[in-house]
Amino acid sequence: MNYDFPLSSDLIEQGDIFMNIPCVAFDFSGELSVLEEGAKPVNLTWEEIVNDKKDVAAILGIDSVPAIVATQTCDAQSKEYVTLCQILELSEIKPFREYKQRTTKRLAEELITQHRKMPGFFYLPPDSKVGFSDRMAVAFANTIRVRRKSLEKFVANRKGRLNKMAYEHFREKLSHFFHRYAWNEWYILNKEEIEAHKEYCTYPPNKLFDHQK
Numbered sequence: 001m002n003y004d005f006p007l008s009s010d011l012i013e014q015g016d017i018f019m020n021i022p023c024v025a026f027d028f029s030g031e032l033s034v035l036e037e038g039a040k041p042v043n044l045t046w047e048e049i050v051n052d053k054k055d056v057a058a059i060l061g062i063d064s065v066p067a068i069v070a071t072q073t074c075d076a077q078s079k080e081y082v083t084l085c086q087i088l089e090l091s092e093i094k095p096f097r098e099y100k101q102r103t104t105k106r107l108a109e110e111l112i113t114q115h116r117k118m119p120g121f122f123y124l125p126p127d128s129k130v131g132f133s134d135r136m137a138v139a140f141a142n143t144i145r146v147r148r149k150s151l152e153k154f155v156a157n158r159k160g161r162l163n164k165m166a167y168e169h170f171r172e173k174l175s176h177f178f179h180r181y182a183w184n185e186w187y188i189l190n191k192e193e194i195e196a197h198k199e200y201c202t203y204p205p206n207k208l209f210d211h212q213k
Contacts, residue, residue, distance in 0.1 A: 002127070002162060002163055002166040003017070003130050004160065004162070005161070006160075006161050008156060012082070012155070013069065014071060014073045014076060014171070015068065015161050015167045016068065016160075017068050017159055017161065018066065018067055018154065019131050019157050020157050021144055021154075023065045025063055028046035029046075030045070031043040031044060032044055032045075032049070032059070034056045034057065034059075035058065035059065041059060065087065066131070066136070067084035067085060067086050067087055067144055068162075069083075070174060076148065077148075079148060081145050081146065082147075083143050085144070086143075087136050087138055088139050089135070090123070090134070090135035091134075092139075093137050093139075096114070119173060119176050119180060120177055122138040122170055122173050123137055124137060129159075131159045141177075187209055194212045
């Protein structure tokens, strides 16, 4: 219902869904196993590697994940790199952790309201042909960069593409997610209004503006 199925000869487009994209599990807060020529792996911190000012080969964990092309179509067909966003099971999105226990009516309501309220995810319904046996979601914050030529050689793992209606919604949500600007909306309130407001009245002084203290 939400997907088209391009031919293997079709060029890569924004909204293409790939399976088994490599996602590096990288944590530089601890030590990394670094391979040095002619020697066994050694454990170094990222600070030590940076201070040494040289390229290294390290042992990193890699997950195999589904992902969707986020790069605009014209760039996905010409630039050196393509950015994809990881696709998660819907239960990994906080408001839906226990969605399987909800009634169909409540789930339908929450899919609409949360999709409207949460800019960071995009819902993908199940479809066995595209490879989704369960409800899924795009996590816009979880990006993966791959070389375009590598992705083109991996095109057999492209299992589907968003259809016109879903793609237009995806494109709008994606652009909204990346052009948001955070601001302190409560700056317009004075001290009396802050103290009366149920959400902001418990804020510590360091979160308030001078005119609100």
